[in-house]
Amino acid sequence: MQLPEITRDEQGIIQVKIAMSYPLRWVNSYVIGDSTGYSIIDPGPRSEVNEQAWQQVLQTLDIPISAIRSIVLTHHHPDHYGLSGWFQEKGDMPVWISARALAEANRSWAPGNTAAQDLVQLFASHGMPEEITSRLPDHLDSFVPQVMPQPEVSLIEPGQPLEIGGRLWETIETSGHAAGHISFYQPDQRLLFCGDAVLPQISPNISLVPGSDPSPLESYLIGLRELGQYEVELAYPGHRRPFTHFRERTEKLLLHHEERLQAMEERIREKSCTGYEVCSSLFNNELTLHQLRFAMSETLAHLVELERLGRAQRQEQNGIITFSAK
Ligand SMILES: [Zn+2]
């Protein structure tokens, strides 16, 4: 197997590209520290390939597992949280995550959870055909091996600084992409690990998830405005490359969502539509089931935001919800 790409920058932060599925292709793990100890931020999804990749990476960087003092997680999505339990099994180090993110992880993966049925029910009520919803439970199940074993976690207190790789970082909790998402800010060097809260080139997915935040887009936009206030020289995102012009990126994303809200408002002004109809008309229909799940959740996040803003209203008939513009 190929050694993952490793980049060490002048701040001493090491970016490791860990493989994941299309269309993101890789997640950034960051290794930070000195010869006395290291932290790893977001180790990536668990797979045999990624276990081998990490063994090679640590060998190449000359870091024994005993020198990894902590694993730090921005959020609970499998592509970030996945390998944390595997690392802990090997090195018995603390795994840091926010309490809210832990609750999300439990909602998604604790034994006996109802995440799949809840999602099927939500999507069906918004008009997704049964031939699609019936495939969702197996699809969601396919992520479980990416997060096993699950770690024993230590809780990040949002707003309290956390030591990562020998430096103190401010912890900033925002939601919308994932409830309980934490970004880590270093005010002296003006560095920010922003996970998936802000990404370059890609608009992070905003999902309405049953049992989670009922207004994810509102939360996301609040978070963008909050993050946009920080002076950031260099942002280290969960996907793509570290980037500058962080504040401009938050402004672009704010604009993007306002445009998307307007586009959906237009759709439901022409005629009232189910969430699934709006989704099908705005996203191309060559989507994989995985992409369709994200597109549908994203559409619903926008429709409930239009409703919250008083720009749309819902009607329900025979258990199917449609939206119309106000
Ligand atoms: Zn994510």
Ligand SMILES: [Zn+2]
């Ligand atoms: Zn991600």
